[in-house]
Amino acid sequence: MSPRGRFGILLVLVSGGGSALLCAPWGIDLPTKQALTQALLRSGADIQEINAVRKHLSAIKGGRLAAATPARIQALYLSDVPGDDLSVIASGPTVPDETTFAQALAVLDKYGLDFLEVRSHLEQGAKGALPESPKPGEALFQRVENRLIGSNQILLEAAQRFWQAQGYPAVILSDRFQGEARELARFHANLVQSIRAHGQPFRPPVVLLSGGEASVTVRGSGQGGRNQEFLGWLGFYLGQDGVWALAADSDGIDGNTSAAGAILEPDTWSQAQRLGLDLKALLHDNNAHGFFQALGGLLITGETAHNLNDFRVLVVE
Template sequence: MRELLVASFQHALAQTHPARLTAAHLPQETPALIVSVGKAAMSMLAAAQERFPRVPFIAVPKAEEGRIWPRADGGQIIPASHPVPDEQSVVAGQKVLQAVSRLKADELLLLLVSGGGSALLCAPWGIDLPTKQALTQALLRSGADIQEVNAVRKHVSALKGGRLAAATPARILALYLSDVPGDDLSVIASGPTVPDPTTFAEALAVLDRYGLDFPQVRAHLIQGARGTLPESPKPGEALFQRVENRLIGSNQVLLEAARSFWQARGYSVVILSDRFQGEARELARFHAGLVQSIRAHAQPFRPPVVLLSGGEASVTVRGSGQGGRNQEFLAWLAFYLRQEGLWALAADSDGIDGNTPAAGAILRPDSWNQANRMGLNLKDLLHNNNAHGFFQALGDLLITGETANNLNDFRVLVVDNKG
């Protein structure tokens, strides 16, 4: 079963590889410039370069320690930092803004966007880089969801929230891989070519909601809320008549690929949702209750059944341990089910879960009992946000390395008749 769980994850990733998805949506017209940004930047660029080998490009992937990047004939590769921007993120932002501003109205810009672009492509507006770095870290630790985080980031950026589209006279075809629940294009990489429905006032409200005190940021947002700074481009504005934003891959597609894998092996499969959000702890509580109901009453599904779910959990960090939302989800699932455990896998499709080298972890039916035999106090580990330590001790981390994919979270639970 362990091998099946891992194989289902690998199959889903292979079926939704960014190069494969990108190739199916490339234009017939040769673009004047290709810009590829995000965790899947190099995979998406590879598909575009195969079709348009002589078109100049700028690629902004996530920097990886020790990686030697290919020679950028005819273009530039600018690896940058994620999830917190760095100086290279700013260099990348400046290069992209300069390049798109030089395009002509009759030319086509091909923009390839995947998750992570909010940090990788950075053009601070109204604040300096150190402040933006601290702000990003605080937002990510606050428990705010991605819509709230990006509402703030869009209003301190010269690129995000449709501002990249406003910076060029060219026509734009933007291909988006979604890493956000609900596939809202305005949220993916903070929607550089997408109309922004959020406002300065809403960004201020996010800071208030989570008690984040950043005077420089607040001063900038207050100016905007008072109308002394230009808002981000809104739905219906004329500039978007020359922009086509197209969703080419999503968490739902990832889950459907996994469903096919399990069905081909004779399993009954249910996709619960691709849009789960909220605290990993509460998401685990819901899944645990569902497992118990299935086992006790064969409702709402008759066991055995494979449950698939996606979306993006959040974690309000209060401890000093290592973890990620997928490892935390599984550790809380183990805590709620205890000795009534099951086989399950939870992982981030990009291969990196939180601040750890693991993509996620695997839960076994006997994980709770094994932890007790080893003297592990799961409750204490969870309160220290150290789910990584729990699964590391059990030998159940899932380590894939970066996958070149980024379609949000992947969860699979195999519910049998036990309990």
């Protein structure tokens, strides 16, 4: 009997958020892993760094799910990571892992995270006392087929077609913006100002579309998410010269709130001043949610049942 006949085919459906939803802690308990993940998210670490750590604290991430079964595997991936690296989406349960225990330990060092139990586990692995995650070229992946069926780029292209149908020139800036939401907002604000002042690099009217995944180094005690934070800083940098803009997490949940994101209006700055809202102070407290809630600018969609990363649109009239 052939291996296919004996073991059959395992169909694996993978989407963004799988790192949290598909959880089998290895070397530590679940509460510790949850606390570590929250600390990494608040530290400003990017998704590649976060998932390098996750892969080495899991019995199924980083290709270990594929190693755990003799079946042939057909895995279909919906991407929520910049660049659509399958090894990063949901921490790549069926994909070869190029990261190591030592690299995971270096992430903790970079962001000053202690977690002694986690460190002990990763140090054991770095010394060779624990098995590494399956690496590229290993024979087990000959029976694995991984396919990308949805991505942030596909989402942006659909949005581009929508705006073009409304008669607007629409430009996709990138599907893989990363870094601090504050700096990403500064870049977009500078671009809007250049378009208005010089018609460069695009003549108005134009719709700017971008995706990827921003991060936020949390220092305050407010509520928000990377998309609300992005819009708050965009409003701050543009000031009186506001713009129509929307930023949202495509899964319908932005950060630690029930909002998918928010909508910025050209007169948001004036509205805030009339209400006595100190936007800069709220942003320094990481409370973009409070700001947009007070203005009625939150975007509430509920869970969308898919996750294709962040979506941003700016309409420059």
